[in-house]
Amino acid sequence: MNRRSSFFVLALWLAVGCAKPPPPPDLSGGRPIAVLPPNNRTGDPLAVAGTSFLDRYAFHAERVTVGDVLAGEARFLLAERGIAVIPRETLARALDGRTPQSASAAAQIAAHAKLDALALYLEIRRWEPDAPVHPAFVIVGLSASLVDPASGKVVWQFDRRPAPVATPGEVTLENAYETAARKVIAEILSPFGK
Numbered sequence: 001m002n003r004r005s006s007f008f009v010l011a012l013w014l015a016v017g018c019a020k021p022p023p024p025p026d027l028s029g030g031r032p033i034a035v036l037p038p039n040n041r042t043g044d045p046l047a048v049a050g051t052s053f054l055d056r057y058a059f060h061a062e063r064v065t066v067g068d069v070l071a072g073e074a075r076f077l078l079a080e081r082g083i084a085v086i087p088r089e090t091l092a093r094a095l096d097g098r099t100p101q102s103a104s105a106a107a108q109i110a111a112h113a114k115l116d117a118l119a120l121y122l123e124i125r126r127w128e129p130d131a132p133v134h135p136a137f138v139i140v141g142l143s144a145s146l147v148d149p150a151s152g153k154v155v156w157q158f159d160r161r162p163a164p165v166a167t168p169g170e171v172t173l174e175n176a177y178e179t180a181a182r183k184v185i186a187e188i189l190s191p192f193g194k
Helices: 003-017 053-058 066-080 088-095 103-112 173-188
Strands: 033-035 047-049 118-129 137-147 154-166
Touching: 033 066, 047 066, 047 173, 066 088, 066 118, 066 173, 103 118, 103 137, 118 154, 118 173, 137 173, 154 173
Parallel strands: 033 118
Antiparallel strands: 118 137, 137 154
């Protein structure tokens, strides 16, 4: 696919695939949000850093995935908007390496960990760049659910249909993935804390 047709596809997907997230539930009570590790259903590890020979053996860099970027960006944006967020370290200890496979599993995991917080469950359904080098966009399909662990009910949900996210100027796939992850989280969480 050449650049011109890539931009045409991008424009078409933007016109058809974008929807505005619904308003979030009332969070004025100060109840925090626990951003759970995203469930990657793509079958691809979606690595952003830490996978090259130099990263692993020379720099001993930690492996970072798109899911890590999505969760980190969600925690940052929510906190920036005045919403209490369970710290990553506290959450990591409580979850003991478990990643939810559904919104109901997210509620069960959060309840079992005794988290007094709403659980934000993210599911990566599609993550596909238009090119392996100099990607102009990444097609992203993602869902987000906010669940109440006490009742197991989903109190807010948004499904982002697969649509391109522009990554202009990015040379590597890893950088394009980071850019797309940040843009998508900003889009999904745009109604929170306005």
